[in-house]
Amino acid sequence: MEGLGELLSTHPVDNRRHLTTGVVIIAGALLSAGLGFALAGLGVPLALVPLSRVVRGGLRERFDVHEDGIVHHTRGGRRSWTWCEVASLRVRWNPRRRRLSRCVVRFSDGSRVVIHRTAVDGPLLAGTLLAQRPDATAPAEPKWWHRS
Secondary structure, three states, X not given: OOOOOOEEEEEEEOHHHXXXXXXXXXHHHHHHHHOOOHHHHHHHHHHHHHHHHXXXXXXXXXXXXXXXXXXXXXXXXXXXXXXXXXXXXXXXXXXXXXXXXXXXXXXXXXXXXXXXXXXXXXXXXXXXXXXXXXXHEXXXXXXXXXXX
């Protein structure tokens, strides 16, 4: 992308996993409804979360890291920000599995991007953001926020 310098890395998002998860939840809800289970109605709201990620991002969603910023490509187009526009970072790691759980990036224009564990090399992407803007890290969430 022009103005952000050389492309350093590309991180596609595997939204097929979200699609598969949503379809499996709906299929399970339909099966349990056919068998008469009262909890079948929970399937559709639960399926909306992963399916909404597919609708928003599309199957070709990706993040590009450049020398001077980041670009987010989605089904609806692309947006780019310089490192200076990163207002806050909140990175949550899964210590048991030793992988990225999610990284919420807020920008100075008010927009927000969430990098989930389905991003290829998500930890590298989160690490790059932290290295470029260590001053933008949000305060840690209280321990009661995460229930194990």
